[in-house]
Amino acid sequence: MIKVSIAGGTGYTAGELLRILLNHPRVKIESVISSSSVGMAVTDVHRDLLGETGITFSDQTGHPDVIFLCLGHGLSRAFLNENNVPAACKVIDLGNDFRNDPVFAERDFVFGLCEFNREKIRTASSVANPGCFSTSIMLALLPLAVLNKLTEDVHVHAITGSTGAGKKPADTTHFSYRSGNISVYKPFTHQHLEEIELTLKAAGSKNLPPIQLVPLRGDFTRGIFASVYTRWDAPMPETEVINYYKDYYKASPFVFVSDKPISLKEVVNTNKCLLHIGFHNGYIHITSVLDNLLKGASGQAVQNMNLMFGLDEAMGLKLKGSAF
Template identity: 55%
Template sequence: MITAGIIGGTGYTAGELIWLLLHHPAAELKFVYSNSQSGKAVTSVHTDLKGDTDLKFSNEIQEVDVIFLCLPHGKAKEFLQENPVSDKTRLIDLSNDYRLGLKLGDKSFTYGLPELDKEAIMGSNYVANPGCFATGIQLALLPLARERLLKDEVHVHAITGSTGAGAGLSSTTHFSWRSNNLSVYKAFQHQHLDEIKQSIRKLDSGFKQEINFIPLRGDFARGIFASIYTNADLSLEQAYQLYEQYYRNAPFTVVSREEISLKEVVNTNRCFIQLQQHGKKLLIITAIDNLLKGASGQAVQNMNLMFGLEETAGLKLKSTKF
């Protein structure tokens, strides 16, 4: 069994990760670290886990095979500087601290998008988990990038559920504001743009086009639904063949020739992709669960690859469509 620990155990992604590890066929969750909740039952915060675990939050780090960092952005680097872990322990960071090439001493982190660089993840001890928006948008663009077909500006319109903002309350996350509401935020300057461009340039070093990204806050709890379009010199059939070929060995990325919807992927580690053609424009529609394929599920997928397990182990989940 792979022994695992979680640093930062009270947020939404930590709650999903705890559940996945508790039910993983080849993993044993040994500790959930939280200074603020130390000594309290994990189920006192994650009440949906009642009956699944008797674990209590701890403020001590045990030596385990893998540690997942579920800390706020900027805090993972700080934590690891103050709390060195054994060289024998593998790390998977769910924050954005190590996604853009920052090193931990002399240790480099591999960017953990399996559909981009699975072999590198399999050989890595340190993985930086991708962002949620970045995951859905990259999976829409990677097949085009590999063939160097991103020759014009890319336009992205993507809407996320309230869990994407984390468990802490703010003026734009509480129910009275979010319900029956919609708003744009961080237009053209979202922090995930840098990692999206980094991945595209890994496949197409000459990519210099603008990615015009308009993120929106939705009035639902979880999921990201993105529509991306750009000019592409392809027929719709050629585009589908390109995407189906690229994702032929990607167990969680499904290219659909039928209309997709968000609820089909919520509570799963899947990304659904649908294509449309409108004149010279190729429209790529993607749907993911921001807490699973966009965070905790993808982290477990990376753990599976790092330890030589079946990629889908512990992640055969069904959506709640109805």
């Protein structure tokens, strides 16, 4: 059994990790760390786990084989500085501390996009989990980047659920603001742009054009719907492009290309990313949908753990979606 500790145990991503890992056949929860909730039952915070676990929050890491860092952005480095995490313990960071700056002391973090870095992740001791926006956008564009077919500006409009902003309430996550509402934030400057650009360049697009990302806040709790388009002048028939995408992702247990238009509800509560490809007036248009807390965060983190420990990549992640 893999002994797991979770730091930052009261947040949304930690709650999703617990829901997955309590049912993972090869995992034992060693500790759930929260300095503000020591001694409280985990089920006092994550109420849906009542009857599934008797774990209480701790301020000790224990002796895990792997620790998941579900901390606020910028706090993972501080946690590793302040806690004696042995070199033999693997680390998976769900924050943004190591995505673009991967070196920390003796650790060298591998970027944890499974569909791009699968073999490196298998031998990694430390992994930086990608962001939710970046996962949806990178999966939409990776096949084109590999062919070096991204030559003109890429335009992205992507809408996210309120859980993407974290558990701590804010004016723009409050129900009375979000309900029946939609708004733009961080246009063209979102923090996920850097990891997207670094990954697509590493995939093959050495002269990557600008990616014009306009993120939007949605009036729903979970999921990301990304609409991605760019000029398409490549001499490849449309059916050949679609078949190429399907072939590119044939080894992935969670990324699928749909022949029909897709919607967000088809991926919520799953670890899947669905893609749909269309061609319009000289543009290629790719829609990409995923659950921001699962494939965009905790589900992908477990996928990384499975790879790091030599398990079936999909173990513990065959989750039931909600069709209605």
